[in-house]
Amino acid sequence: MSLGRIVKLQALITKPLRRAYSTAPELTQIRHNVKRSDYANLEDKDIAFFESIVGKRYALQEDLQAYNVDFWRSVRGNSQLVLKPGTTQEVSAILKYCNERKLAVCPQGGNTGVVGGAVPVFDEIVLSLTRLDKILHIDEITGIAACETGCILENLDNKARELDLVVPLDLGAKSSCHVGGNVSTNAGGLRVVRYGNLHGSVLGLEVVLANGEILDLMSDFKKDNTGYHLKHLFIGAEGTLGVVTKVSILCAPAPQAQHVAFLGLPNFDAVLKTFKSAKLNLGEILSACEMIDAPTLDASLEHFKLNSPINGFPFYMLLETSGSNGTHDMEKINKFVEIGMERGEIIDGTITGEARKMQEIWKLRELAPMALTKDGYCFYYDLSLPLRDFYSIVEVMQKRIGTLATRVTGFGHLGDSNLHLNVSCPAYTDELHHKIEPFLYEYTHKLKGSVSAEHGIGFIKKNYLKYSKSAEAIAMMRDMKKLLDPKGILNPYKVLN
Amino acid sequence: MSLGRIVKLQALITKPLRRAYSTAPELTQIRHNVKRSDYANLEDKDIAFFESIVGKRYALQEDLQAYNVDFWRSVRGNSQLVLKPGTTQEVSAILKYCNERKLAVCPQGGNTGVVGGAVPVFDEIVLSLTRLDKILHIDEITGIAACETGCILENLDNKARELDLVVPLDLGAKSSCHVGGNVSTNAGGLRVVRYGNLHGSVLGLEVVLANGEILDLMSDFKKDNTGYHLKHLFIGAEGTLGVVTKVSILCAPAPQAQHVAFLGLPNFDAVLKTFKSAKLNLGEILSACEMIDAPTLDASLEHFKLNSPINGFPFYMLLETSGSNGTHDMEKINKFVEIGMERGEIIDGTITGEARKMQEIWKLRELAPMALTKDGYCFYYDLSLPLRDFYSIVEVMQKRIGTLATRVTGFGHLGDSNLHLNVSCPAYTDELHHKIEPFLYEYTHKLKGSVSAEHGIGFIKKNYLKYSKSAEAIAMMRDMKKLLDPKGILNPYKVLN
Incomplete structure (x- = not known):
């Protein structure tokens, strides 16, 4: 049995989101007062050259808002x-030319990023990888798949499922994000607790460097210890060090059964104990471990008129299992829930293996960000924090902000220590903004946490990089940038200041 | 129940090995005709300086053979x-001084590498990390452990097991190899099929650069997308780009049950089908998937007077499961074996969960390299190959070499496409050597395989890097080396020519 993704989040959220932000935002260069660097300006001869490479049809000059x-x-x-x-x-010919002319380029995949990394700041040429969408091969025995960068994640996953495999990455934007974009942002998502991050599962890359050189780092092997492991430089580099054009990735065996447990817990200490018990008792079948606090669930219920199978708890956990034997999995889950209830760590809950019901439960979690936006405006953060401080930071913020906010909430990938902290309010105010920042980043810094667990730095967070990386590390990043893209043509104004 | 490592390989093999190679080998610089680069020569003032840093006791000048x-x-x-x-x-003070003086340095961990990466070629100062052996912390909930570089892998694993965790890396040299050495060589081993490679599980590093700068890339988080992912540059760089001094690693939940199946198969096609079936039917509990051919097993049986529970097959597979419920695991294994036997892919086999019996079976596989050495001399290779060619290369070599060899055999980590191909003979001969190389590397290159799946390049394989990496990739490696170690003081004569 092949199991499709439970919630097509983007399909669900696009409409309300588009309504909420129906007008185009102010130009970034104006809103953020950015100064254009000394790149060349696009001239007719440039356009003629590019048309000679990709054809007139694929050199778009109109209707570029998207x-x-x-x-x-x-x-x-x-x-x-x-x-x-x-x-x-x-791609190589374009970059070679741009590098020689010092024309700035913004590589773009599915444009689903949340930190402004994939759209231009000024007049950078958008290098859309949409047409590089071929699945090259999938080996049904090793599970190794190779595709071009513009392949949509869901398309690769669907093809893998035909061979009883799954792509080891799943996120809300699955139906439109590109595999190359996932790699370039080291996308995390819902199943990191099971399959780990992309540094572990990406086996090879083809990358075009700023000067047009094609760097073949493709591999169809899990193990290759020949020289420096260069591909990792491009995983999470957000298109600033090179343009990923091909990806080889290790797929996992498709689960034969999936179950979801939605649990109500009395306090955060019980959440941590339940996570530990899940690791021990569900071990190898645990495929998602999410925490949702009461104010987050309330937002989902209110704004999307959803029903929750359980109510009235300060904390909820959504656990998912994926295994090769449904009967075994159900036995493990039952035992795990029984232990938790006996200990008073789990008060109430529901367990289901029915696709429709699992979908309903996932909606409670996955629609949370949208629901909070519907309060009017939402300051939304993506932190890695030590588990002992995972929720206390929400309480600290609740106290600090008081009635200025509609809600101060926390939910996220507890299994990966990844908290999404949110402050919703009727409308954006500078007062609230300054009440949150830089306090929150400084607080995160003191805990040695990460100010961007999975979203990346992009344009929006580049001033905050210093809160999670030392001056020496940032200096080395600059050295890497200088080495690989000396003229700085690749995705300028992003990642590094 | 905490399960210790089944076979303490090094304890088993040290004695015969030391006997086999009781005399010191010829100096590398002579045997391989290497020219010393223009590093400074060690002077009394240097020794005085180093003694002022580490103390007289830790600046050894005698009995340096080990x-x-x-x-x-x-x-x-x-x-x-x-x-x-x-x-x-x-470490920082030493490197800063060496860099200024242009004194060459060879970082050394447990000295268990197999490609000559951890010992000097000329008079490089050996930087032994043995004293940096502290376990810094292990978080029982997240499973994240941090230790100093010289911590012995087994010590970290033992400490983790006290908290129901396991280090996601296991190899024969566990009782003496260092965690820092594992990271620097991106060590693979027996459980990659389950836990993936170190790029996925290493969360942070502290590295001292050639100029003495301390680069803090430590992290206690699974997710951190703030800037370039620099730590990966040092994973597998074999001490040529920096000296790893601290490691943060994600441990997995300790399995509650382990089982081993040792199977006899009629042909290599059945081996592949059985691997596919194992991925499907054992899925999440599969923790090792090894292939052993008949000539390899024969060598183990002959030289170590071992008994095999089954005999007379051209191919054997050793599968191990690690799960959270022994009853479930046993049911899955039984089903998997039944399916295989019904299809005629598995002819005979034994399944056990008894520690002693599992140990006996693991010996058949783990003593294979030593057994082949006992034929007199053994040419030993470590390749990643497409599974369709995984064994045919052994057959090609058998045909090519004929009676020049005692045995031409293949075994290895089938689950990771990692073949150890071996040519044993009464004594080393140039004729046999030239019959194997460069033919084998060229053959591997044609299949786009890796000439070093897990052992690394070190000194011994540096002429073969070109068979697995493009000229552009090697040029970029050189650029990295130049950027991070412009005077080339770190582990010279290794990895790059």
Whole structure:
């Protein structure tokens, strides 16, 4: 039995989101007062050259709003040219030319990022990888799949499922995000607790460097200890060190059964104990471990008129199992829940293996960010924190902010120590903003946490990098950038200041 | 129940090995005709400085053979000074000085590598990390452990097991190899099929650069997307880009039950089908998947007077499961074996959960390399190959070499496409050597395989890097080396030519 993704989040959220942000945002360069660097300006001869490479049809100069504005409508660039190369060689020819001319380039995948990393800030040429969408091969025995960068994650996953495999990455934007974009942002998502991060599962990359050189780091093997492991430099580099054009990734065996447990817990200490028990008792079948606090659940219930199978608890946990034997899995879950209830760590809950019911439960979690936005405006954070401080930071913020906010809530990938902390309010105010920042980042810094667990730095967070990385590390990042892209043409104004 | 490592390989093999290679090997610089680079020569003032840093007691100038010769006695350097710093700051002071003076340094962990990466070639100062052996902390809920670089893998694992966790890495040299050495060589081993490689499980590093700068890339989090993911540059760099001084690693929940199945199969096609079936039917509990051919098993049986529970098959598979419920695991294994036997893919086999019996079975596999050495001399290779060619290369070599060899055999980590191909003979001959190489590397190159799946490049394989990496990739490696170690003081004569 092949199990499809339970919630097609993007399909669910696009409409309300688009309504909420129906007008185009202010230009990023104005809103954030950015100064354009000394890149060359696009001239007619440039366009003629690019047309000779990709063809007139794939050198777009009109209706570029979808490429200039991000999915969350938080940033807006002013690019006058979108190029859609059809081969790695075309990407190479474009970059070689841009590097020689010092024309800035913004690589773009599915444009589903949340930190403004994939849209231009000024007039960078948008290099859309949409046409590089081929699945190259999938080996049904080893589970190793290779595809071009613009392949949509869901398409690769669907193809893998035909061979009883799954792509080891799952996130809300699955139906539109690109595999290359996932790699470039080291996308996390819902199943990291099971399958680990992309540094573990990406086996090879093909990358085009700023000067147009094609770097073949593809591999069809899990093990290859020949020289420096260069591919990792491009995983999570957000298109600033090179343009990923091909990806080889290790798929996992498809689970034969899935179950979801939705649990009500009396306090955060019980949440931690339940997580520990889940690791021990569900061990190898645990595939998601999410925490949701009461104010978050309330927002989902209110704004989306959802029903929760249980109510009235300060904390909820959503656990998912994926295994090769449904009967065994159900026995393990029952035992795990019984132990938790005996100990008073779990008060109430529901367990289901029915697709429809699992979907309903996942909605409670996955619609949370949208629900909070519907309060009016939401300051939304993505932190890694020590588990002992995982929730106390929410309480600290609740106390600090008081009635200025509609809700101060926390939910997230507890299994990965990844908290999404949210402050919703009727409308954006500077007062509230300054009440949160930089306090929250300083607080995170003191706990040696990460100010961006999974979203990346992009444009929006580049001033906060210093809270999670030492001056020496940032200096080395600059050295890498200088080495690989000396003219700085690749995705400028992103990641590094 | 906490399960210890089944076979303490090194304890088993040290004696016969030491006997086999009781005389010191020829100096590497002579045997391989290497030219010393223009590093400074060690002077009295240098020794005085180093003594002022680490103390007289930890600046050794006598009885250095154990530091100059590798575990396999295949290479031998001529270092006159071994330094044993006790803190990161001491490592930093040493490197800063060496960099200024242009004194070459060979970082050394447990000295269990097999490619001559951890011993000097000339008179490099050996930087032994033995004293940096502290376990810093282990979080029983998240499973995240941090230790100093010289911590012995088994010590960290034992400590983790006290908290119902396991280090996600297991290899024969566990009782003497260092965690820092594991990281620096991206060690693979027996459980990659379950836990993936170190790029996935290492969460943070502290590294001292060639100029003495301390780079803090430590993290106690699974997710951290703030800037370039620099730590991966040092994983598998074999001490040539920096000296790893601290490691943070994600441990897995300790299995509550382990089982081993040892199976006899009629042909290699059945081996592949059985692997596929294991992935499907054992899925999440599969923790090792090894293949052993008949000539390899014969060598183990002959030289170590072992008994095999089954005999007379061309191929054997050793599968191990690790799960959270022994009854469930046993049911899954029984079903998997039944399916295989019904299909005629598995002919005979034994399944056990008894520690002693599992140990006996593991010996058949783990003593194989030693057994082949006892034929007299053994050419030993470590390849990643497409599974369709995984065994045909052994057959090709058998045909090519004919009666020149005692045995041409193949065994290895089938689950990771990692073949150990071996050619044993009464004594080393140039004729046999040239019959194997470069043919085998060219063959591997044609299949786009890896000439070093898990052992690394070190000194011994540096001429073969080109068979697995493009000229562009090697050029970029050189750029990285130049950037991070411009004077080339760190582990010279290794990895890159």
